[in-house]
Amino acid sequence: EEENVGNMKSQLTNLFYASLRAAFPHEPDVVPLVVASTTKFGDYQCNNAPGLFTKFRRNGTHYMNVHSVGQAIMMNLPPSEMIESCSIGGPGFVNVKLSNNWIAKSIQKMLIDGIGTWSPRLPVRRAVVDFSSPNIAKEMHVGHLRSTVIGDSIARMLEFSNVDVLRRNHVGDWGTQFGMLIEYLFEKFPNVEDVNETAIGDLQAFYKESKKRFETDLAFKARAQKAVVQLQGGESKYLQAWTQICEISRKEFDKIYELLEVHLEEMGESFYNPYIPKVIEALSNQGLVEVNEGARVIFIEGFKIPLIVVKKDGGYNYASTDLAALWYRLNEEKADWIIYVTDVGQQQHFDMVFRAAKGAGWLPDDDGTYPKASHVGFGLVLGEDGKRFRTRSSEVVRLVDLLDEAKSRMLKEAKEKQKKRLTNGIAIQWSEEELEQIAKLVGYAAVKYADLKNNRLTNYTFSFKQMLNCQGNTAVYLLYAYARLCSIIEKFEQNIWELKTTGLLVLDHVDERMLGLHLMRFSEIVEEACSNLLPSVLCDYLYNLSEYFTKFYLNCQVVGSAEETSRVLLCEATATVMRKCFHLLGIVPRNKI
Numbered sequence: 001e002e003e004n005v006g007n008m009k010s011q012l013t014n015l016f017y018a019s020l021r022a023a024f025p026h027e028p029d030v031v032p033l034v035v036a037s038t039t040k041f042g043d044y045q046c047n048n049a050p051g052l053f054t055k056f057r058r059n060g061t062h063y064m065n066v067h068s069v070g071q072a073i074m075m076n077l078p079p080s081e082m083i084e085s086c087s088i089g090g091p092g093f094v095n096v097k098l099s100n101n102w103i104a105k106s107i108q109k110m111l112i113d114g115i116g117t118w119s120p121r122l123p124v125r126r127a128v129v130d131f132s133s134p135n136i137a138k139e140m141h142v143g144h145l146r147s148t149v150i151g152d153s154i155a156r157m158l159e160f161s162n163v164d165v166l167r168r169n170h171v172g173d174w175g176t177q178f179g180m181l182i183e184y185l186f187e188k189f190p191n192v193e194d195v196n197e198t199a200i201g202d203l204q205a206f207y208k209e210s211k212k213r214f215e216t217d218l219a220f221k222a223r224a225q226k227a228v229v230q231l232q233g234g235e236s237k238y239l240q241a242w243t244q245i246c247e248i249s250r251k252e253f254d255k256i257y258e259l260l261e262v263h264l265e266e267m268g269e270s271f272y273n274p275y276i277p278k279v280i281e282a283l284s285n286q287g288l289v290e291v292n293e294g295a296r297v298i299f300i301e302g303f304k305i306p307l308i309v310v311k312k313d314g315g316y317n318y319a320s321t322d323l324a325a326l327w328y329r330l331n332e333e334k335a336d337w338i339i340y341v342t343d344v345g346q347q348q349h350f351d352m353v354f355r356a357a358k359g360a361g362w363l364p365d366d367d368g369t370y371p372k373a374s375h376v377g378f379g380l381v382l383g384e385d386g387k388r389f390r391t392r393s394s395e396v397v398r399l400v401d402l403l404d405e406a407k408s409r410m411l412k413e414a415k416e417k418q419k420k421r422l423t424n425g426i427a428i429q430w431s432e433e434e435l436e437q438i439a440k441l442v443g444y445a446a447v448k449y450a451d452l453k454n455n456r457l458t459n460y461t462f463s464f465k466q467m468l469n470c471q472g473n474t475a476v477y478l479l480y481a482y483a484r485l486c487s488i489i490e491k492f493e494q495n496i497w498e499l500k501t502t503g504l505l506v507l508d509h510v511d512e513r514m515l516g517l518h519l520m521r522f523s524e525i526v527e528e529a530c531s532n533l534l535p536s537v538l539c540d541y542l543y544n545l546s547e548y549f550t551k552f553y554l555n556c557q558v559v560g561s562a563e564e565t566s567r568v569l570l571c572e573a574t575a576t577v578m579r580k581c582f583h584l585l586g587i588v589p590r591n592k593i
């Protein structure tokens, strides 16, 4: 096992490994399960004794009781400055109390060497994160917001863990809808030169109009279907129209990515199109593709309906593209982890694609080994009426409008706050521009955070009131807490480096210790959030961190106390970890708001 200085849990796990190997050399498979426990006996706990005892009894090996198994584990622990004391509790559980001194020293070391030394180690070199992925000419809706925000956070966490991340926008830029779009474009603009953004105006409206034509006019429908074939056959006039439509749509999407400050690389469905025939050929040669009702399909155990890879009319579909994309990502891009972020409604699709890939030997059967493909599904966004989130006129909610609204609500609040502050004589006087900036920062952060903090699999109710609340687990609360923290340490900014290198951090007060211990858990939490692809784990951590800090600050005087230096260092460490959490969630905090 490689030593990871940042990850307290893995360091402790290594100690227990050593102990288990020494105590029970004939039990090579025992994995030490070290969990944080809420008991007052210790900070971590090894729960292996009962399982081992049962096994020994079965084998006829004699251990008097479960307590003595625990005893053996405890006695064989290598000496370590991490551990303050150990004790045996309940059914042979080994409780570990970590050393205050060690916690303090580790935190101070991070302050000097940087939070990067606390980044997790993952057994992954390169990952593809396929996220956002809206469809050209169609609305980018709240579902795509979830995908964008969750995907960005996952990418950030992996990047922090030193994984080479390919951020892929798998836009829907290749499908039968282009037939009607192109045909409608030709109809509206017989002169190609007339086509441009302003002439088309609202691309979504354009999509709707063309769809209506498609559904009501048979001649148009026939032309549109022919146009698909012409486009896919590579006829230049059609390709040109397609390029124009994509370009207009792309500009719309880019505006949103710019607002959200999310970076993505577009590699849409069309990119993989040239690879499809080869990939399907290879699968056919392996005997995996069968003909079923005129289509070419892959049957997958446990699924009633097969995965269609070539349609009856010879065309390709969503699944053909995803098979080719998976092949490309594994073989050309050499990714070891391929992560897809979409709503849970697409789970079956990805299940089938992954199973087909396993059948073909592209991926190992065992999900515990790499290369690996994972679907990160998320639930629906609901309105406050508990139904699918819609506008009053029952249209899909436009992303831009949501962000705008969050911002303008925050702006209103910030202005009121400003007024109050002035009457109270507190002299922060923001300019109009600064207020605008703050409102944007906090408003957008609130939308992002509300999306991330829920376990992503459950549906969530979109509520401005809730997400913009300055109390509770919201970005607003956290950003204000961070700014307050910054104002405490501001005075020490000038000589903070000196304090870090010559001062001494001690954790004598119980609330100092609790805060310090929580800071030390940062690395294992990020690792857990990465491995399980759950940004919500990091949100919970951040919220708890700010609670531990509040408690500490309430009970421990910082400025002007005898422990001032140590406590300033603890504040500085909290600010450092909070800042990193925000960053991993795609939020940029401000020192002053």
Ligand code: ARG
Binding pocket: 130, 132, 133, 134, 135, 170, 171, 172, 322, 325, 340, 341, 342
């Ligand atoms: N464009 C799809 C949608 O809007 C999402 C694509 C997800 N990625 C993938 N490789 N299939 O639902």
